Amino acid sequence: MLVIKDLHAKINDKEILKGINLEVKPGEVHAIMGPNGSGKSTLASVLTGRELVEVTHGSVTFNGKNVLEMPAEIRSREGIFLSFQYPVEIPGVSMVNFMKAAVNEHRKYRNLEPLSASDFLKLLRERKELVEIDSALTNRSVNEGFSGGEKKKNEIFQMAMLEPKLSILDETDSGLDIDALRVVANGVNKLKTAENATIVITHYQRLLDYIVPDFVHILYNGRIVKSAGKELALELEEKGYDWIKNGN
Amino acid sequence: MSKTATLNIKDEMVNLYLNNLDLISEGSSSLMNHHREEAIQNFRILGIPTLKNEKYKYSKIESVFSNEYEKYFAPKHITFKVDDIFRCDIPELDTHLALVLNGFYMPNPNRLQVMENGVVIGSMIDAAAKYPHLFEKYYNAQAENGSDGLVALNTAFAQDGVFIYVPKGAVCTKPIQVINLLMAEENLLVQYRNLIIMEESSQANVLICDHSLSPKRFVSNVVTEIIVEANAQLEFVKMQNEHNDSTQLTHTYTKQERDSKLITNVLSLHGGFIRNNLYMQLAGEGADAHAYGLYLTDRTQHTDNYTFIDHAVPNCTSNELYKGILDEQATGAFNGRILVRRDAQKTQAYQSNNNLLLTPDAKIRTKPQLEIYADDVKCSHGATVGQIDYEALFYMRARGIGEREAKLLLMFGFTHEVVKQISIESLRERIDDMVNKRLRGELSRCHSCPMNCC
Numbered sequence: 001m002l003v004i005k006d007l008h009a010k011i012n013d014k015e016i017l018k019g020i021n022l023e024v025k026p027g028e029v030h031a032i033m034g035p036n037g038s039g040k041s042t043l044a045s046v047l048t049g050r051e052l053v054e055v056t057h058g059s060v061t062f063n064g065k066n067v068l069e070m071p072a073e074i075r076s077r078e079g080i081f082l083s084f085q086y087p088v089e090i091p092g093v094s095m096v097n098f099m100k101a102a103v104n105e106h107r108k109y110r111n112l113e114p115l116s117a118s119d120f121l122k123l124l125r126e127r128k129e130l131v132e133i134d135s136a137l138t139n140r141s142v143n144e145g146f147s148g149g150e151k152k153k154n155e156i157f158q159m160a161m162l163e164p165k166l167s168i169l170d171e172t173d174s175g176l177d178i179d180a181l182r183v184v185a186n187g188v189n190k191l192k193t194a195e196n197a198t199i200v201i202t203h204y205q206r207l208l209d210y211i212v213p214d215f216v217h218i219l220y221n222g223r224i225v226k227s228a229g230k231e232l233a234l235e236l237e238e239k240g241y242d243w244i245k246n247g248n
Numbered sequence: 249m250s251k252t253a254t255l256n257i258k259d260e261m262v263n264l265y266l267n268n269l270d271l272i273s274e275g276s277s278s279l280m281n282h283h284r285e286e287a288i289q290n291f292r293i294l295g296i297p298t299l300k301n302e303k304y305k306y307s308k309i310e311s312v313f314s315n316e317y318e319k320y321f322a323p324k325h326i327t328f329k330v331d332d333i334f335r336c337d338i339p340e341l342d343t344h345l346a347l348v349l350n351g352f353y354m355p356n357p358n359r360l361q362v363m364e365n366g367v368v369i370g371s372m373i374d375a376a377a378k379y380p381h382l383f384e385k386y387y388n389a390q391a392e393n394g395s396d397g398l399v400a401l402n403t404a405f406a407q408d409g410v411f412i413y414v415p416k417g418a419v420c421t422k423p424i425q426v427i428n429l430l431m432a433e434e435n436l437l438v439q440y441r442n443l444i445i446m447e448e449s450s451q452a453n454v455l456i457c458d459h460s461l462s463p464k465r466f467v468s469n470v471v472t473e474i475i476v477e478a479n480a481q482l483e484f485v486k487m488q489n490e491h492n493d494s495t496q497l498t499h500t501y502t503k504q505e506r507d508s509k510l511i512t513n514v515l516s517l518h519g520g521f522i523r524n525n526l527y528m529q530l531a532g533e534g535a536d537a538h539a540y541g542l543y544l545t546d547r548t549q550h551t552d553n554y555t556f557i558d559h560a561v562p563n564c565t566s567n568e569l570y571k572g573i574l575d576e577q578a579t580g581a582f583n584g585r586i587l588v589r590r591d592a593q594k595t596q597a598y599q600s601n602n603n604l605l606l607t608p609d610a611k612i613r614t615k616p617q618l619e620i621y622a623d624d625v626k627c628s629h630g631a632t633v634g635q636i637d638y639e640a641l642f643y644m645r646a647r648g649i650g651e652r653e654a655k656l657l658l659m660f661g662f663t664h665e666v667v668k669q670i671s672i673e674s675l676r677e678r679i680d681d682m683v684n685k686r687l688r689g690e691l692s693r694c695h696s697c698p699m700n701c702c
Binding site: 048 | 637639640642643644645646647648649650651653654657658660661662663664665
């Protein structure tokens with residue numbers, strides 16, 4: 001599904017990613033862990049098409065298509081979803097209008113008719129229930145005045161609406177209390193199928209108790225320095241990042 | 249040298265007045281004629297405002313008048329039915345309708361409609377004849393003929409316009425809609441006058457729609473006086489939707505008595521050159537004023553809003569929000585003055601002006617002005633000039649929304665803060681729709697008008 005080969009990228013002339021290799025197959029959950037500044041969020045930015053990041057070398061393909069040549073909106077319509085570390089507040093744009101525009105752009109891309117108002121509202125209701133978000137949130141402007149937890153839940157709600165093939169959760173656990181964490185993780189687990197895949201980017205092992213990964217990769221200094229099964233996360237939690245930094 | 253080059257605009261206007269005084273008076277009402285002489289004297293002193301005038305610093309009014317314009321002193325007979333060429337774009341709205349063509353009230357079906365509850369909608373000329381006591385009390389009572397040459401010019405020339413009267417205690421449930429149409433075979437200067445009287449404890453919604461229907465240059469110089477008596481409530485929505493060769497110079501004066509509520513909403517959707525002056529006087533304690541405005545401009549359009557909110561007495565509130573989006577080489581200005589007089593304690597006055605510039609060439613000048621002479625008040629003002637938020641744009645694109653659509657959603661969200669203040673739901677939805685069309689560039693001509701004039 002997703003194949004990353006020797007990916008190098010820089011921001012403002014500073015090289016952040018120094019040769020990433022990663023392959024994600026349908027049905028898999030990958031966790032990418034690493035200390036601050038290791039390049040985790042930059043990797044998420046490259047995958048979703050943020051223009052601040054410049055790719056200098058390597059390739060990224062998604063179901064055989066060159067991702068790096070696609071603008072952000074096409075990546076989304078192809079099925080790549082990013083749950084933002086810092087979801088953006090958009091005053092004046094209601095969640096309903098925002099999601100209606102997004103869902104219909106996705107449908108248009110697949111040559112489907114736009115959803116009727118009633119079908120759309122039905123979908124909205126279903127997905128709200130699925131991810132257990134407060135009904136009132138969709139009546140408000142996008143993320144405006146939302147608490148940290150509400151913003152993250154809203155990301156998972158959007159994921160539920162768009163049904164991506166590959167979801168990238170960028171530090172989705174940061175700033176969440178244990179109850180919100182459980183809601184977010186439940187949402188992700190409910191959306192999991194044999195056809196879709198998830199990349200969980202996180203500092204801490206905590207989230208991985210709820211979203212159990214098939215593979216754990218440790219990113220350090222722009223490279224994946226260790227890959228193993230879910231037990232790696234526990235080992236990392238026990239030994240700390242110094243274990244990695246000290247050259248193991 | 250031609251005659252126009254040697255005479256300046258002021259002399260030209262004064263001569264026009266003197267040469268046509270008989271026609272002007274004949275086609276109007278004696279109660280309006282009564283004010284002309286003094287007004288033309290004022291105009292003789294004041295002339296057309298220039299850039300040296302602090303209030304008109306950002307709008308070259310003189311250049312508007314450098315073209316030749318026809319002036320009609322009697323309604324032109326028209327050989328078409330307005331309904332055939334103009335369809336209101338707010339169709340589902342059930343309103344009391346008034347039509348004004350080139351500044352003259354159109355019989356629709358009568359020149360004066362009197363409703364069951366005593367509400368009167370009609371022509372200024374006929375209203376003056378029928379309700380002289382109201383005219384004597386309110387006509388030209390607020391307009392500042394002594395300080396603004398354009399207002400004096402209007403008072404000297406205005407012959408007709410719309411009269412709305414809502415008597416004591418009457419509640420006008422249907423909105424009153426006034427459609428101002430400009431249509432002529434030649435360039436035209438129109439000057440008309442509106443008067444809205446809301447007596448004690450009355451309620452009404454008034455919607456004014458301005459349109460240009462033929463591809464000629466138009467200048468409208470319009471004065472509207474509004475009086476809102478104790479406990480009365482008025483919502484006044486003005487929608488400006490004219491082509492690029494049109495100029496609108498509007499002067500709206502409002503006066504509010506005790507515990508009254510007034511909402512004004514000026515929506516400048518389209519127009520070549522627009523200058524709106526709004527003077528709101530809070531004259532009775534407990535009065536509540538809301539002034540909203542939205543301007544959407546592109547190409548070389550220019551929109552300038554000047555507002556003056558006068559807190560003359562204690563315990564009044566005012567809330568002002570003007571927002572604008574400027575595209576291409578458009579220019580604009582917002583000058584919002586709030587005066588809190590010495591005894592106007594416990595005043596609450598809030599003002600905000602936000603602007604979005606879509607190109608490096610678009611320009612806005614914003615000037616909040618707060619003058620406070622009382623010491624126990626709550627006042628704030630703020631002005632912002634910004635661009636489309638890149639972070640918000642990326643967030644929307646990351647959800648699959650294309651850049652153009654994402655920008656439109658952002659702009660629409662920006663404008664909605666003003667539009668959502670309109671209380672009538674069907675009207676609010678229609679205006680949202682028109683704003684949406686405007687932002688998409690689909691409001692490029694005047695609705696069903698067969699002439700592709702803008």
